[in-house]
Amino acid sequence: MSKAQAASAVEKYQKYSGSSGGEGEEERKSNYYDKSNTYYDVVTGAYEAYWGESLHFASRWKGETLRESIKRHEHFIAMQLGLKPGQKVLDVGCGIGGPAIEISRFSKTSVTGLNNNEYQINRAKELSRLHGADQICDFVQGDFMNIPFPDNTFDAVYAIEATVHSPDAYECYKEIYRVLKPGQCFAAYESSMTTSFDPTNPEHQRIKKELLLGGGLVDIRSTTKVLEALKQAGFEVMWSKNIAEDSPIPWYFPIDKSNNSLSTNAVRLFKRNMLKALEFVGLAPKGITKVQAFAEWAADGLVEGGKKEIFTPMFFFVAKKPAD
Template structure:
């Protein structure tokens, strides 16, 4: 069974990148209720069979891989406004040191990549899967390098451009619409690349890693925080499989790779692995100095300004948001399907907390890799080809 043709012709919901209010954006979408509802139904239909039979998901995974670009595009049409409302403009987790605010932790997480890549004025870097550009703008300010954000979602690209203009950063960064598995950049043209919790949306990690390898100059480096399963995850355990499947469904991921599979994918396209580390590992040397990465979603009910600042992320905040959008949809002030989107994100949040508590999954497997300086040092590099077959 396939839904490719139906997805390909699906209209994009009406959205305005210049609107700053979550409620105003819902109101805008409500001017075109049919396309919004169709997009919601299209996305949720992709996961129906897995909900009925979690033991055998291979056919569903194969279909999602073949349509990963469209699937993720529809996902971000639906969730971008919710993400900004609840999380901010940097759509990622971070190491949360006990003496830092959430905002400081997020900025430090981004600046760490700039330091590892040695970014400086005069360098040209690509943000692979840039979202609405929170990390892009932070890294451009921190390093002075010119950063180009690549994103296949039109709404997020427009939102990224608007925010850069609004903050006076257009001279240091830009956003380009394009598929990160088929990048619109010349080979050997960029000084550095990074990705923050974005390449997991690729049909295959080899596809996006191969394209990053192609566009980097010889000797250039790529740094990333990747979403991966850990060695604690047992695919044969139905409870664990359901948790990870809910992470995938709630975040538009066809299939999560494991840590060994990720490293193998990097090497298969020609990269030299310089260093790697799971920053979410509860046994890491700095673990005692940090709060768990999933704490904002889990909630910590203490009365201080930091906790109040991120109340929307907590179970109570998400419950209140869900009830708000239910009421708005019932009163026809929000488009049909808005409640489904809220429920989808709550599913994702609950699964992320469960996966984090058991360390079945990491959203911040950090690695730094390099494209060899000479072609002879990378025998696999020129031989990379896009992978579309089933299975890792």
């Protein structure tokens, strides 16, 4: 992405982040495609620098590195789907392709990644070539509310913290149901508000608003609503669980400034000053320091939501499309 393109993305992101709190629900839904696209234009580079090629959280065990936990997280979804060599698999909201590459190698399947963000799709294709996975992985730019594949195309479908960006869970799951072969399964880690979330609690509402703004989201559905939408779309829910509950090390540990040297206030101040200097001399897009400060605020919202157990990025489910 050129500096001019980055500056334009930052400007648009600031417009959305500044107006999200005042938008009506219908306006947020109608803007979801451009909103999520702009969000990932701005944050992808920073996310990759910090997380690597798989842009998602993971449950983590003691003695396990972050990268090891992320790989195990991806292997788990492959095993729960019962993937078999040679099957065709769809990754809904594939990011920059890290999970698709890992899962295709682990399961010896052919994985197609779907994403609406041009920059991320191009990066996924580049990483696939670098890893020698371009024969087993394919990446397509498209909207998961209107999946560009015929009915009954895939042997399995998965999503990792992606379908939360959909403006309507039922319509999104219905599209996934359509392209999935009968008798096969869809599994996902869905970012959700837990049953501990109290919509009448002002503090809970404040945290949810931070999560919406920080994630470029239309809404964050409750785990109950997620299951309702799956069933409404025609799926049989085989099992579901908030996987975060079993994790000895919290999923938010990498972004918690209270116990992580990479997220302390001192490190954040250094980053802001460095970006400010780069912006001043024209080496960084105008407004990037505001985006950095906003991202830090969003990270704090994630940590608060995790600590209060009102939000999880890993409500896991396996849902089956009936054979008939």
